[in-house]
Amino acid sequence: MIAVAKSPSESMELEAEVVAALATVIDPELDQPITDLGFVSSIRIDDAGVTAHLRLPTSFCAPNFAYLMASDAVDALRRVPGVGAVTVLLDDHHDSDKINAGLAANAGYVGTFGNEADQDLDELRRTFQRKAHTAAMERCVMALLRSTGKTIEQLPGLTLWHLPGGPHKDALLRRRTDIGLGIRPEDPVLVDDDGVPVPPDAVPLRLRFAKAVRISVEGNAHFCRGLLATRYDDEPITTRITNTRRKR
Amino acid sequence: MYEKNGEKYYICDAHIALWDARPENQRNIHGKQFIDCFYDYHKNLSPEEVVWDYDTYTYYGEQRLLKDLFEDGYVDHAIFQPAILSDFYKRGFGQTEDALALTRANPGKLTYNHAWDPRHEEAGLEQLRKDADRMGLKGVKLYTAEWNGDSRGWKLDSLWSRRYLEECLKLGIKNIHVHKGPTIRPLDRDAFDVADIDQVATDYTELNFIVEHVGLPRLEDFCWIATQEPNVYGGLAVAMPFIHSRPKYFAQIIGELLYWIGEDRILFSSDYALWTPKWLVEKFVDFEIPADLPEYAPLTIAQKKKILGLNAASLYGLDVPAELRLSMPEPAVAS
Numbered sequence: 043m044i045a046v047a048k049s050p051s052e053s054m055e056l057e058a059e060v061v062a063a064l065a066t067v068i069d070p071e072l073d074q075p076i077t078d079l080g081f082v083s084s085i086r087i088d089d090a091g092v093t094a095h096l097r098l099p100t101s102f103c104a105p106n107f108a109y110l111m112a113s114d115a116v117d118a119l120r121r122v123p124g125v126g127a128v129t130v131l132l133d134d135h136h137d138s139d140k141i142n143a144g145l146a147a148n149a150g151y152v153g154t155f156g157n158e159a160d161q162d163l164d165e166l167r168r169t170f171q172r173k174a175h176t177a178a179m180e181r182c183v184m185a186l187l188r189s190t191g192k193t194i195e196q197l198p199g200l201t202l203w204h205l206p207g208g209p210h211k212d213a214l215l216r217r218r219t220d221i222g223l224g225i226r227p228e229d230p231v232l233v234d235d236d237g238v239p240v241p242p243d244a245v246p247l248r249l250r251f252a253k254a255v256r257i258s259v260e261g262n263a264h265f266c267r268g269l270l271a272t273r274y275d276d277e278p279i280t281t282r283i284t285n286t287r288r289k290r
Numbered sequence: 291m292y293e294k295n296g297e298k299y300y301i302c303d304a305h306i307a308l309w310d311a312r313p314e315n316q317r318n319i320h321g322k323q324f325i326d327c328f329y330d331y332h333k334n335l336s337p338e339e340v341v342w343d344y345d346t347y348t349y350y351g352e353q354r355l356l357k358d359l360f361e362d363g364y365v366d367h368a369i370f371q372p373a374i375l376s377d378f379y380k381r382g383f384g385q386t387e388d389a390l391a392l393t394r395a396n397p398g399k400l401t402y403n404h405a406w407d408p409r410h411e412e413a414g415l416e417q418l419r420k421d422a423d424r425m426g427l428k429g430v431k432l433y434t435a436e437w438n439g440d441s442r443g444w445k446l447d448s449l450w451s452r453r454y455l456e457e458c459l460k461l462g463i464k465n466i467h468v469h470k471g472p473t474i475r476p477l478d479r480d481a482f483d484v485a486d487i488d489q490v491a492t493d494y495t496e497l498n499f500i501v502e503h504v505g506l507p508r509l510e511d512f513c514w515i516a517t518q519e520p521n522v523y524g525g526l527a528v529a530m531p532f533i534h535s536r537p538k539y540f541a542q543i544i545g546e547l548l549y550w551i552g553e554d555r556i557l558f559s560s561d562y563a564l565w566t567p568k569w570l571v572e573k574f575v576d577f578e579i580p581a582d583l584p585e586y587a588p589l590t591i592a593q594k595k596k597i598l599g600l601n602a603a604s605l606y607g608l609d610v611p612a613e614l615r616l617s618m619p620e621p622a623v624a625s
């Protein structure tokens with residue numbers, strides 16, 4: 043049977059899937075997709091596969107985070123059906139060579155950094171997933187208080203059912219899922235990192251701390267976006283996409 | 291001294307440097323990357339009219355420092371907080387001898403803080419004793435993420451670090467400034483993590499731990515620890531310039547710090563030459579909490595005076611002219 047070139051629409055579909063896959067990769071410290079942050083500088087799709095170049099706000103961005111994002115990008119792209127060979131390259135980082143070699147060899151974090159890396163990145167990832175959950179919880183509760191004009195004391199036993207639908211709630215449910223908390227309507231909103239409900243008298247402090255977490259996470263995102271724009275001020279902070287694929 | 295609307299402010303810039311990052315002093319590519327990263331900070335967060343050209347930024351020398359701080363920048367006293375970075379720069383990034391000479395030539399205006407590294411173990415301890423004597427040290431600046439051969443960082447609560455802290459106690463070096471901020475690579479020896487501050491602040495209550503960059507990018511971890519440890523302070527280096535580019539975020543940082551650690555433990559710093567103090571001082575004195583952040587109380591003039599200089603003066607025993615001190619509160623009138 044003669045191989046038939048894919049129609050342009052199918053190739054475009056692949057392109058959209060590749061972009062969507064990279065959009066699932068989150069900067070753990072900023073809790074935002076690397077695609078929104080401008081960290082994906084280019085995507086090249088050809089008959090062999092896909093190559094994505096990543097960049098970061100400084101050459102001194104922590105290598106553990108850099109590795110985490112780059113390896114998550116590899117995993118996300120490999121899940122795209124029919125994508126072919128996946129190559130992810132981190133540019134302009136002081137550990138670019140090390141990280142890129144490690145990714146190409148599937149060496150893992152410890153395998154990439156050798157004796158510098160005592161343990162795998164799961165705990166680091168989890169730390170930031172917990173922070174992201176704390177910040178998302180605060181956004182939901184404060185939005186609810188603002189819209190109802192009530193105080194937190196007037197909302198005893200606040201459950202997920204009480205939260206109005208929308209992006210804040212969606213974000214909270216995703217963060218809860220990430221750290222293994224329930225998302226049933228009757229599940230309490232104000233919980234600690236392990237899902238244990240916060241006692242009523244501890245709620246104000248928990249919310250106050252959650253606010254500091256949110257401000258910290260949001261502020262870091264401002265900082266990193268600003269630095270990235272300064273560092274690449276002669277380039278657009280968008281993703282260059284080239285797609286020459288004719289067949290799968 | 292800075293004066294605005296009849297109010298006079300004593301200014302102590304608690305974190306400055308005299309650095310040399312010129313290509314001839316760079317040991318390797320990391321030296322270039324490091325100063326490039328600093329320059330991006332400078333360009334990104336400074337008002338356009340005060341941005342330096344790159345070559346000036348890599349080396350500005352003593353005279354420019356004196357002018358930017360004391361002639362133009364309203365600074366009454368400034369404290370050197372050097373990053374040595376000898377793995378990146380041949381003669382070091384911070385210019386120890388030049389800064390020390392400048393301190394001696396300008397009595398009362400400058401304080402020189404030096405650095406130690408516990409990975410130098412016994413030899414470093416001996417060096418610290420000599421340095422303390424020769425340099426008249428009242429403080430040190432520690433860079434826990436500094437590279438040293440195969441090691442890319444250390445913890446304040448490690449065994450050798452504790453021995454150095456004990457030596458500081460003996461030598462009267464009471465102010466321990468610690469870089470806990472953005473950039474410079476930690477690996478899983480996570481140098482951003484402020485947990486080691488918690489350990490040593492509890493164990494060495496006679497030392498003051500000044501967390502530079504208020505723990506950014508982990509402000510909340512810093513606040514949580516500092517709330518519980520009365521000898522932990524927050525240095526505003528790197529947080530200050532947001533006053534221009536992200537005033538709302540700056541207001542949130544200040545608001546959170548005032549809530550968690552209070553007005554007596556926050557120290558102004560320009561982080562010169564990352565930023566020059568002149569515009570930071572002017573903007574801070576004019577700064578008001580935006581109307582859309584009603585959860586924070588307005589900043590008072592007394593709070594601004596403490597943050598801009600009086601708090602650091604108290605830590606370093608600086609002689610603040612009487613007219614620049616806070617007047618005692620009026621006694622309550624008995625009715």
